[in-house]
Amino acid sequence: MPTAGKTPTKRGRSEVWxxxxxxxxxxxxxxxxxERLRQLRLGRGLTQEQxxxxxxxxxxxxxxxxxGAANVTVATLVAASVAFKVPLRELFPEVSEEEGGAK
Incomplete structure (x- = not known):
């Protein structure tokens, strides 16, 4: 049975933010x-609507x-990889050292 007052779980934006x-x-x-999604879309000659x-x-x-303004779900990423006919990992290209990231 729920207790009065605050709930044990917080709803809303995740603490990571x-x-x-x-x-x-x-x-x-x-x-x-x-940017990668845009590249894939344009490479296939698709409009944003398509x-x-x-x-x-x-x-x-x-x-x-x-x-880069949407917190994309895993389900949407899988759907994008199917739609663009690429493995899921291809949505996440490796960052070169010149770009400031680790491999």
């Missing part, structure tokens, strides 16, 4: 993912994904 280095890393990787239809998301969500 309050941690500076982690939040910056997430934002950086979302931008990289967005890609949204193939992936199964709203066209506005594609825009946010490509801008």
């Amino acid at each position: 309050t941690r500076g280095p982690t939040a910056r890393a997430i934002k950086r990787e979302l931008r990289r993912l967005g 890609a949204a239809e193939a992936i199964g998301v709203h066209p506005k969500h594609i825009i946010k994904m490509e801008q």
Whole structure:
């Protein structure tokens, strides 16, 4: 039976967004993912609307994904890899040392 007062679990934005280095890393990787999704879409000659239809998301969500502004779910990533006919790992290219990341 629930107790009165605060619930034991917090709802809303994850705590990871309050941690500076982690939040910056997430934002950086979302931008990289967005750029990769855009490259794949353009490489296949698809509009954002066509890609949204193939992936199964709203066209506005594609825009946010490509801008790195959407917190993309694993299910959406799998759907994108199927739609673009690439292995899931190809959505996450390795970062070269010149780009400032580790392999």
